[in-house]
Amino acid sequence: MNCVDNIQLVSGRLQDVFDCQKRTYRVTPNPSKQERISNLELLEEIILRNESDLLDAMSADFGHRSRHESTMLDIVSSLAAVRHSRKNVAGWMKIRRVPTPLELRPSLSYIKPQPLGVIGIITPWNFPVYLSFAGLASALAAGNCCMLKPSEFCPVTTALLARLLEGNFGEEHVAVIEGDETVAQAFSRLPFDHLLFTGSQRVGRLVAKAAAENLTPVTLELGGKSPLIVAPSGNIAKAAACAAHGKMINAGQVCVSPDYAMVPEKQLRRFVTEVKRASQKQYPTVRNNPDVSCVINSRHMARLRELVEDARCKGAEIIEVNPAHEVFHPEIKKFPLTLIVNPTQEMRVMQEEVFGSILPILPYRTLELAVEQIQSWDRPLALYLFASKQAEKELVLSQTVSGGVTVNDAMWHVLNNNMPFGGVGASGMGAYHGLVGFNAMSQLKPVLEQSRFNAAPLLRAPYGTVFEKVVKVLKKIV
Secondary structure, three states: OOHHHHHHHHHHHHHHHHHHHHHHHHHOOOOOHHHHHHHHHHHHHHHHHOHHHHHHHHHHHHOOOOHHHHHHHHHHHHHHHHHHHHHHHHHHHOOEEOOOOHHHOOOEEEEEEEEOOEEEEEOOOOOOOHHHHHHHHHHHHOOOEEEEEOOOOOHHHHHHHHHHHHHHHOOOOEEEOOOOHHHHHHHHOOOOOEEEEEOOHHHHHHHHHHHHOOOOOEEEEOOOOOEEEEOOOOOHHHHHHHHHHHHHHHHHOOOOOOOEEEEEHHHHHHHHHHHHHHHHHHOOOOOOOOOOOOOOOHHHHHHHHHHHHHHHHOOOEEEEOOOOOOOOOHHHOOOOOEEEEOOOOOOHHHOOOOOOOEEEEEEEOOHHHHHHHHHOOOOOOEEEEEOOOHHHHHHHHHHOOOOEEEEOOOOHHHHOOOOOEOOOHHHEEOOEOHHHHHHHOEEEEEEEEOOOOOOHHHHOOOOOHHHHHHHHHHHHHO
16 A cells, blocks of 8 residues: 555545534533533542553563653543642533623623533643543533544554553543654644644644544644753752752653753852762663653654754753763663753754753853743743742743743642643643633633613614614613
8 A cells, every 4th residue: 555545545434533522512512511421520539440551561662661650640641630620610611600790781691611522632752641522621621522643653552542541431532643744744634613723833734734624623732941040049959959850850851841950150160069969869760761651763862962063063062960970872762860050052852842852051151141032932832940049030931932831940830720720932822721712622602691671673774863862871881
C-alpha cells in the first residue's frame, strides 16, 4: 500500500469515528448532571483500578521513569483534575443569571452552558496520562464526546489508554486514536467543535493551521522558555533547590520546568554552588538511580548533548553535576544536571526551549534590567520569582506577561484546578482546567427572555414622534 492510499485509509477511519460520535451527540445533545458525574466517576475508577498498569506502561515508554514521579505527576494530578470537575460540575452547568440593563428591562437575561459536540484532544509524550485525563475531565464535564490522540512516542501507554477508555465508555463516546505523525495530521484536520493541543510551538502552528480550515476553535499549550528569577531579596538556597528539582524531575521534560535562571551578578557563584549542592542532595547518583527518569528517546538525548556542546564551543562555562563521577553512555538515556553559566543569545540553549536537565544561568545587574530583558523575549508559559520584598514582587508581576506564575517555588500553580492553565503569545492561546476548561468546551449561550409588556414595539418602523421620544430617553439611561 502506497503512502497516499494509507493516508486516505487513516482519514477515512478517523472520519468514521468522528461521524459516530457526532451521531451520539445528536441523540444526547445535553447530558444530565448525573450522566456527567457518572462519566467523571468512571474516569476516576479507571485511574484507581489501573494505577499499577499505567505506571508500568509509562516506564516502558521512557525506558525508565521514576515510579514516584509518575505517581505524583500523572496519577495524583489526574485524580485531582477529575475529582475537581466531578465535585463542581453541577454548579458549572447551572444557568447563570446576568444583570439586564435598564433600557432592556423588564426582560430576563442569563447564560446557558451547553455541550459543543465532539472535542479533539492531542497530547504529548511527557505526561501521557495526566494530560489525557485532564483534557477528558474538562470535555466530559462539559457534556461532550471526545477523540484523544496521544503521542506516537508513548505507544505502550496509548494502547493501554485505548483499551481502558474505549472498553469502559465505548468508542462512540470516548475514542483513543493510535498512530504516528501522519495520523496526527489527519486527526487535526477533522472538523471538531473544539481542539485542545499540548506540545511544541512548531507542531502547534501546524495544528492551528489545519484547524483553521474548519474554523475549529483551538486551545494551544505550547511551552517556551520559562524564567526562574531570583530577586535581590530572594532566598538563594531555596531558589537553587527548586531549580535543581524542576530541571531533574521527569528528566526536565516538563513544559513548565524552569528553562533558565536569572540571578543578581553578585550572587552568581553562590547560586551555582547552591544548585550543585541541592542537586547532589536530591540525586546523589544518576545513572542507576530509580528516582531519575530517562530522556524519552535517543533523538532527544542527541539534541541535549548538542545544546551543551554548542554553548561550550561559544565560550560558556559548563558544569556537569555528577557527584558519583559516573560515565553516561548514549544508550543509557540518563542526562545529569548540566549548568551553563553566562550563556549568550547566540547560543542555541538560549534560543530554544531546553526541555531537559540543562540550566542556563544568567547574571543581571538590576532587577529592572532583568525584567526589561524578559519583556524583549517571547512570552513564557510560566514564570518563577523568588523574592521577599513586596516591591520586587510587584515589579516583576506587573511588568512581565506569562501564562502563569509561582512565587517562591516552581511549577505548583499548574496543579491548582481553581485557576486557568494556559499560555500567551508564543507559549499558546486559550486556557483550561476546572471551570475555565468547562467554559472552553461549552457554548456559553446568552439568552434574553422578553417580558410580555415591553417597549420594543415603540422602536419599530414607521418611525415618528413616539420613536424620537423613546430614543431621547434611551440616550439618558443607557
